[in-house]
Amino acid sequence: MRGFAWLTLAIGLFIVLKIVIAALPAIQQYGFGFLTGQVWDPHKNIYSILPEIWGTLYSSVFALILGTAFGLAAAIFLAEGFVADVVFALLRTAKLQFHPVWGKLPRQVDDLFLILIELLAAIPSVVYGLWGLFVVIPLVRPACNWLHAELGWIPLFGTDLSGPGMLPAVIVLSIMILPTITAIARGALVAVPSKLRMAAYGLGATRWETILAVTAPSASRGIFGGVVLAFGRALGETMALAMLLGNQNVISISLFSPANTLAALLANAFPEAGPKDVARLMYAATVLLAITLVVNGAGAFIIQSTSVDKEGEKP
């Protein structure tokens, strides 16, 4: 058993080392300029990945903002049992709240919502990409072009949406990271000792005063850890972005402009890469690896240290 534990650890280290070592020739050849230049042109033999780094971070940050807003709302909704309360109230008007079968309904409805959110995470990213291509892009395109025509002076709306672009990609990406945030934040909220909540109610606080002043602050580290992990997922997400982002090496602040990400670059360029290209792509992979390892490591560390705190709090 101990041997296999070492093996798991060794696999983790081997993955990192293998990618970094494969990138060494390119790192020596292109150096730091690879990260700061804006052109990827095989004809002129110029290679650099700043647009991809920009696209990765920009799409992830925007998706994180959207995903956190909706994911946290869903987490509070599920953790505080809003649906269960409504169902319970309905049952009480029918005087069925302690009925052996109907009485279980509030709990079951809560579980159903939880499963639905988890299913959101189960849908493969290539299916989200397909959905984004045929549903999200046609849906948002008129609104985007109207915004560009009317409010084009705002940099965010600086270009028109000619098909694939940042906004549809961000929408789909935020849906993909939402279940991560919801699952972890809900876990953190549920883990808050119910005594704290009861004490707040006892002092006369309303439900939302309790959530905002007691429950959410107590669970804040767990929630933050979930958000950081979701950021890591957004950074590494490939297929949906490769299908929806347009894969153009552009640095633009506009939400409607096409862009590219590190992961999409790897997905598009690897299948037809020669030996020299592989080293360059490995360099790009190393950059992505470094970014995601830092973000994921921070998230895992925050969550691990919170659970230790929680154990310490138990009487």
Place this chain on the structure above:
Amino acid sequence: MMQEVVKSNAVILPHPDAEELNPFRGVDFSKLERSLLRPRTFLSLLLSGIITTMTLFAMIPLFSVLGLLLWRGGRKLSIAALTQLPPAPLEQDGGFGNAILGTLVIVGLAALISVPIGLLSAIFLAQSKSDNRLASSVRFAGKVLTGFPSILAGVFAYGVVVTATGGYSAIAGAVALSILMLPTILLTAEDAIRMVPSGMKKAAIGMGATDTQVVWMVLLPTAVPGILTGVMLAIARGAGETAPLLFTSLFSNYWLIWHGHVKLMQPTASFAVLIYNFAGMPFANQVELAWAAALVLVLMVLTANLIGQSLSRKQVGSGQRAV
């Protein structure tokens, strides 16, 4: 009755300090009633409404995706689509039979690699004490790997298998997927084994069982539902992954098994890559096939997920879980 009450009050009230002693002196009782017009309660109701709307909004994509898959994919779905080879451009009909087979083989191979490693490491983790340095670093590595970008698993498999064996193959795809499946199996199995009530373990030790017997005859059989949950979730994840397969198993328009030979070292078709390739094609037939394939893929993945989740409820001790 009323009269009597008033009288009895009249007996008590004359106390000179009555007003001073009244604990509710100066309290306006009308303010203690719950009123929707008061900002506090109104805000509470408003916020409840907002997050309910937001949660329902967050569920729209799920139903939109599933509905569209049934509508657009269901039309094309037929026995032919499930059994035939992919069509050439402009060709009509065809199917994705080889992709189904390819996905099953690749995911099966990946499970063969990741399940033994993950399970045996999980046994070690579950048995270790909380201050064990190796255990906590393995756990940390597992958590970091959970969020490991799938494309990087593909890059790794490309570097290790594809460049070493000189070509794209099902094996390379399986190696990539096994890296993504490992952490799920590892962490879920550890949880499941830890949840086995310590009384059972102590009873076995008390009866003179050795450590090995405790693990193989008590802990593992009791934790089977939880372990299978992890395996099913991992398989569901592996089957849906596209990015790492794009340049490890690539794609193929032919069957994996040809004249009785299983060709594991050849480029192999998979569902996810087929959807990606066909979705971007300008041919209506291919796009329709992509939708049908997506429907089958989602049905497979969701079934695996639901089986996994229903198994997790059968796990002994799952009720004791704090979260």
